[in-house]
Amino acid sequence: MDPWVLWLIASGLFVAGELAGGDLFLLMLGGGALGGMTVALLGGPLFLQLIAFIVVSAVLLALxxxxxxxxxxxxxxxxxxxxxxxxxxxxxxxxxxxGHGGRIQLGADEWTARSQYGGDTFPVGATVRILQVEGATAVVGDALELE
Known part of the structure; x- marks a missing residue:
């Protein structure tokens, strides 16, 4: 098998590994492998191919x-x-x-809810704003007051 084909395969494997990792490190090594492949296509010896791989990879990683x-x-x-x-x-x-409980309708979902302040109460049909979620309970406050 020609050396340039091996460099091309190595580049493809680096790029495939990059898809799994996403840190852009292996992608830069894949670019270096393309540098090694270029030297191989030009007929350069193995040590020049390795130097091209190292130099191109280093430049890509640094810049x-x-x-x-x-x-x-x-x-x-x-x-x-x-x-x-x-x-x-x-x-x-x-x-x-x-302050102890209740239920709210959010879209198609119904949630357990409690008011932010224990003294606040909201009757059926009132509009409330969700302030935070604790577990499966929405902590709500007056929607109009917070706008």
Whole structure:
């Protein structure tokens, strides 16, 4: 098998490994392997192929990787997930809510709820805002007061 084919396979394996990791390290090594492949295609000996691999990988790791990582981090907004997506949303009271309990309707889901302050009560039909979630219980407050 020709050496350039081995370098191409190595590059593909580095890139495939990068897909699993996502740290951009293996991707830079894949670029270095393409450098080794280029020297092999030009007929260079093995030691020159290895030097090309090392040099290209080092340049990519030192110059391109930090820029690419910064670009990815700066351009990717923080994603809220789980119950954090519920904070700030409004819901309708389906059973009176006080400091001890109650129920609210949020979209198609019904949640156990309690008021943020023990003295606050919300009658059936009132609109409340979810302030936080503790386990499976939404802690709610007056939706109009918080706007």
């Amino acid at each position: 391109v990787r930090p820029l690419a990582k910064r670009h990815l981090v700066d351009r990717t907004p923080e994603q809220l997930d789980g119950v954090a997506t519920l904070i700030g949303r409004t819901a309708k009271v389906t059973r009176p809510v006080d």
